[in-house]
Amino acid sequence: MTTPAIRVSHLWKLFGPERILRTCDRPETFPEALKAGAVAAVRDLSFTVAPGEIFVVMGLSGSGKSTLIRSLLRLIEPTWGRVEVGGVDVTALDGPGLTHFRRTKVAMIFQHYGLLPHKTVLENVAFGLKLRGVPPAERRAKALEVLARVGLKGWEEKLPSALSGGMQQRVGIARALATDADILLMDEPFSGLDPLIRTDMQNELLRLQAEMRKTILFVTHDLREAVRLGDRMAVMRSGSFVQVGTPDEILAHPANEYVARFVHAQDLPGRKKQTQREKVVS
């Protein structure tokens, strides 16, 4: 069996007042802290993502998706647990090691794009390479190549504010691709876009993925998006995974009432008739 691209074991992240969190050094102390008023944004999560897979984490607002994805790069410091990404034990890295890891192994794409408003599209795409110390000519060539790949030829010298939301997110994707990282972390990348643009971007991602075969951890609150994109998906609620499986499995066999409600609430193609029939029955 191949080693997983991402392996998360017993990951916890508690938020709360400093005075409560100080006492939290082992999982045995967590129930006490939770009673005292701390919140577990991520609660004892364990899962793996295989190389080349699109793994979608789907959940409602506040279920802990962003906290989880940020913990993988330690943008948020986990309270407990182990995170391995691309064969690196991220939780054990020191400062310089973490910086090197972020520059080479993973690239992140954000809901609000996270572009640098004072830099041109080209400079934004080359940003990861600049941080890494790649010489200007080389990073320019790489950025031009990637921009062409995401369909932004001719926009290189514009500032991000001159672009539409969909185009800005293409810049975000190009910035991630430019680093040649094997693992992409995407936190609701298309949630801010109009439905039509959104579908375009999903198609674009699938097209790129067919060429690149990256490992993608994709976060969304939209079941329809999860089903379209995911090789496998997890339904997240209150910091835990309620169910993990292929989209087909989850649609066909919701593990419990919560997942079932989700599945029925959304107007999925192919399930439409069934929901309508149920409405008539009830």
Added chain:
Amino acid sequence: MPEFHVAGWIDAFVDWLLLSYGALFDGISAGILALLLRIQAGLEWLPWWAAVAITILAAYSLTRRPGLSLILGSLLVMVVALGLWPLAVETLAVVIASVVLALLLGIPVGVLMAESRWANAALQPVLDAMQTMPSFVYLIPAMMLFGLGKVPAVLATLIYSTPPVIRLTNLGIRQVSPEVQEAALAYGATRWQLLKEVRLPLAMPSILAGVNQTTMMALSMVVIASMIGARGVGEEVLLAINRIDVGRGFEAGLAIVALAIVMDRLTQAFARRWETPGVP
């Protein structure tokens, strides 16, 4: 209640400074004087009509507003017409030297306050004191340490005018969008790279607003500064006060206002050039 005084300690402290670090103060003094004289020589070398022309061109290239540019130019012409240009040059030299030093000190301190919570907590009260302490209070020790003349005038101006650029540098950096900073960190920015590539450039409009305020505060000190030997237009005001010469005092005051408007509009226009679209 028995009285308690710190005055004796302060006196002793200044005496001790003078005795133990006299050479250091002489060194600082020489450095400031050299900077000041160089700036003044440059300004004196420039004929007044060239200064007017440069002002108009600079204003036009920054704002693209011909009307405003001409008004700024004519304000300087008015100073010349009042016969106050040579004094204005002396004043400008003190103001520019103070502003240069204020920026060299203030921007790094502002960055430090934004980067370190400890420095922020420690320096806030110092800034409050610098801005609210009546300047006459530190004119006396400044005179004792540096003698009469332009150097203590620059120092007094510096103390009064540095806080705005410190505060606005600090504020500007703190207001940089956390999302943009997080993205830079996610791509492996070190603390220094984050500062240089993201925080400072995005804080630039705020920093330049600080430069503008610092310049204005420095100009507002010219009369006080002339009491300890800064000369210039401020001295003209003092002389007019002594002789109860209302008209002469008014003319000098007008010249100061003219200089202030010119410097304000120019620094503001420069600040505006730095705003990036899409950044609040």
